[in-house]
Amino acid sequence: MKVSVVGASGYIGGEAVRLLMTHPKVQPNQITSERFAGKFVQAVHPNLRGSSLKFSSINDLEETDVLFLALPHGVSMEKIKDLEKKAGKIIDLSGDFRLRDPEDYKKWYKHPHPNPEYLKRFVYGNAELHRKEIRESNLVAGTGCLATATIMGLYPLFKNNLVKDQVIVEAKVGSSASGNKPNLSTHHSERSNVIRSFKPTGHRHTAEIIQELSFNSKPQVHFSGTAVELVRGILATSHVFLKKGFTKKDIWRIYRQEYNDEPFVRIVKKSRGVYRYPEPKILAGTNFVEVGFELDPNSNRLVVMSAIDNLMKGGAGQAVQSMNIMCGFEETTGLEFLGLHPV
Amino acid sequence: MKVSVVGASGYIGGEAVRLLMTHPKVQPNQITSERFAGKFVQAVHPNLRGSSLKFSSINDLEETDVLFLALPHGVSMEKIKDLEKKAGKIIDLSGDFRLRDPEDYKKWYKHPHPNPEYLKRFVYGNAELHRKEIRESNLVAGTGCLATATIMGLYPLFKNNLVKDQVIVEAKVGSSASGNKPNLSTHHSERSNVIRSFKPTGHRHTAEIIQELSFNSKPQVHFSGTAVELVRGILATSHVFLKKGFTKKDIWRIYRQEYNDEPFVRIVKKSRGVYRYPEPKILAGTNFVEVGFELDPNSNRLVVMSAIDNLMKGGAGQAVQSMNIMCGFEETTGLEFLGLHPV
């Protein structure tokens, strides 16, 4: 089966290429980059040294079975009609097709969507929430990395109607989430050692979070992002006030019920040892989500921690997981890496 | 004027020694450490290479004008009666005398206080809140580092009665806050690159925060701590729901009113540039607090960011500031370091 990646010079595109190169069921056919067309993939991704893959231009894109789009936000949505003709199945990794409601898109992205009919056709590509729809769809929207971490932590609580009032989410994130375009704020001397609030209010991923956690009504979820010293990884800490009467045992039961059969979800909550809660550092390169929690003995607050690798479960890994589902492969194929310790 | 530091081999004790060595009005007389008694201070604090200061045993402690206690939590409160005889003025840097109410102490520290009468006598050593009491007192309790960052961010809001309902505080903190005793969780390979929840609920500093922010009633402040890759520094992010009708302008006015004359407080909120909000990395070695905020346009949530160096404004720096006040020196004496950029 032939797979192509459009926009393969970015971090998520490069991660997709890496995963496809060792995937036993598919072969990366074309990978595109306008800036690097004609050059070997290793010109940008040094981990792929030795590969004979070369970038080509999107203008030379051939028909393919599966197409990954890893373009900057705003590009796919302009080109989607043409790109759809090239591939039986499309997985778009940008923010262009994640929201179902054109009004939501307009509110959070500050301009109307040029092809709103596609918003209904794309499936939100979180396998744990939408496995069935993904299997039946040819158009999947890769999910936002910060949204993915948050949703995976909160979904069982909202689905089972435990949440009262406002939810506060504070996500800590490494530098790779801002992509590979250099500027002063990502210059090493400036970005190193920071604990930098970058989007205390108004982060676009909030829209996805609210959409995916809406069961009977839109939840009041408030999101803030903080950049920390790390390259890969996200820890979302969510503070939830529970409706009356839930015990630690209930929470355990609810998380187990939702996630016990999930191949990529680990519930992490230990009373001893160094790694008691979800920890992004050990997830680098893996497609796992770790979810854990702690009940405040002094109040009805539940603190939920959820960790991912932003380029994997928050990007290319989840996209390959979706491809596996769409193509009828074993869902974990090509995503078996266990992660490193220490790292 | 003679000053001694008991427990000078720890990180906060060492920082106090450093500050006193270059303070123009005092001279470090004795510094104690049981483990390093007889050795030069540089045996533990390599930045003080070249100093002829030596550690001595607490048993050899002489009378002194000012005494800094930087002992592990639980030690000062047992020895306070004896130590009080040695010095006209005492600044204790542990958690032993920060709470006014013995019941609070028992609740958060899980055992009764052995000398509860001292809880009333010690002043909570945050100069911005208690300058007058510090000036008039001979017993000052150094404040908790995480509590200091949080309180400095929230104090103007509580004092001016803007806060509605629950407040969520999430503090990110570097490794030096856990002291210099090695264990597996602070082993470099394990501690590097983490985003580690270490006290999602039940952190003892919560008690100080609630105490200091109680104006008419005890506030509902919920605190969680996360360890990040950094040696020095804290960023506390507080999520506050405001009572009706406050605008960005009001918030500015309130912060300015409380902090404009404070020599160590900077209000930081910019719409451009790399450092738009409080940033601990540029505060390393300084006694500054940076406070900033952002109002959520979609709700009544105010996000307050506050940053300090945990060993300075969150420890030895604030203690020297208290000493300056107690002794009638210019408050900023010996604390003029501006901080480094980049670092």
Next chain:
Amino acid sequence: MKVSVVGASGYIGGEAVRLLMTHPKVQPNQITSERFAGKFVQAVHPNLRGSSLKFSSINDLEETDVLFLALPHGVSMEKIKDLEKKAGKIIDLSGDFRLRDPEDYKKWYKHPHPNPEYLKRFVYGNAELHRKEIRESNLVAGTGCLATATIMGLYPLFKNNLVKDQVIVEAKVGSSASGNKPNLSTHHSERSNVIRSFKPTGHRHTAEIIQELSFNSKPQVHFSGTAVELVRGILATSHVFLKKGFTKKDIWRIYRQEYNDEPFVRIVKKSRGVYRYPEPKILAGTNFVEVGFELDPNSNRLVVMSAIDNLMKGGAGQAVQSMNIMCGFEETTGLEFLGLHPV
């Protein structure tokens, strides 16, 4: 085929377990740790969360096809006679059996070897240099991490007789190379951000380097180690003075001749881009060695750079490579991970 790992709670032991868990031809049978006997492997190695493997005591070690020994230096050499009875093939990852000459052992390790007859029987487990002997042996000594990086850089030059006079090697190394036993020098606040000379002279790996680079005579190789801020990875920089008359082209030819067919060696030397020379950071988790060089236009100095992941090609990865050779598997089996970018 059954494989067991003795001493599996350390970093190299844990890495061996990880590799064996996803190796298609073998199954990890027993993993031992005295301290953690009875506990799940994830108690120490959080990346293996979800595995049902448990540590057992070395006293309960059963017979096995292949045995990896990842014990602290000095232990294997005492127990080797007993351990040999348990397994058809042994790969020892300590420093106990790397040197051929008992006199060398005594000189560098400062005590006589208790079982010197084994020094002759063990093969030095560097596949690129000793593939044939490894294939025919049942006893393989895993190679020192710093030695591996150095040897891989210098071997083609010594083998082809290009080196004149003294060679200086300076290796930079991450914290995982010093193992997982906490002490003050590895405490995060002390170990972070260092550029710390830790063994400017007298490093034991020098003995292996000299042994493996001796063709007609013992080479004069001088080794110094420097610890840098990093968890995994080594870059060895070797400064070689060449005999007369060699050009850049000659050097290229010699490296290509020795390494072009090697599945785990990459020659890296580019005139543009960010990653022009060997770079350990992109090798984390892989079994690759990168080797590059630069000729000084002002002298006959050749600077050789060589990079590895110290726990992989410098430890468990190379051991699995040896196992693959000993057992007749494809040499790269279970070692296909390409590495991450960025990381």
Next chain:
Amino acid sequence: MKVSVVGASGYIGGEAVRLLMTHPKVQPNQITSERFAGKFVQAVHPNLRGSSLKFSSINDLEETDVLFLALPHGVSMEKIKDLEKKAGKIIDLSGDFRLRDPEDYKKWYKHPHPNPEYLKRFVYGNAELHRKEIRESNLVAGTGCLATATIMGLYPLFKNNLVKDQVIVEAKVGSSASGNKPNLSTHHSERSNVIRSFKPTGHRHTAEIIQELSFNSKPQVHFSGTAVELVRGILATSHVFLKKGFTKKDIWRIYRQEYNDEPFVRIVKKSRGVYRYPEPKILAGTNFVEVGFELDPNSNRLVVMSAIDNLMKGGAGQAVQSMNIMCGFEETTGLEFLGLHPV
């Protein structure tokens, strides 16, 4: 006394401004930046928040007592004639006036010097080597950061004629040494965690090193640079082969003889503790040089380690030290910061 800084938006320029702001004998008058003219200094240097200093254009430069030039390499040498008219004393921090011999300049900088007569007039601004000339000069050239670290380590050996044959220097350096202009190689995700050879041969600072270590003849010093994970700091490790007959005691004596009266030089060589050798991390923000050594018991190799903060003793700190000498101030004025531990 009035001081101005031309090119104050860079890292070394900013560091000079910081030092001058708290220097008791001078006042920063003008600071220039073409890009930031009209803006407050904190627009670029967030550690100087609160200062009312503003950048102006070089075109508006007024006459001043002392002028610091912190322009990109190649600019000062074009403008020097005009700039000389503006100030009684000039300290240039670029590479433009460090070499005495125009032929050397041409060889290492690959183009002829436009104003070679100035090469004779400028004094190489290393106070420990040229204190007397600096005192008597009005034109001082700030020294290269890597050169400074290297020279301070090797100077006593060459001066006292101990060195035989070739010397190999390998310097490890943090990211601030490459300035504040963003590009892909300094992008946080790419620059983090590297051990990156950046100039294994041909580094321009080699010219300064050779010039300053030439006593009877030009020494054979070979320099290589490696970028490591750190913002501030350099450790130069120099490998020297000694002439016959020198003992550890002799080396101690020679270093003590040269450096014992130097206020900014510390000889560091301990047999126990964490910080046994020179360590840049504890020098951040200070003007100290640490120098240490180890004699190889197996050969005549001496390993010399020397550490500095590249922006301080390797830049602005050394420049202020020169200013102090030129102006007749106490040499350590404004440079008393002791450095932080831990950091």
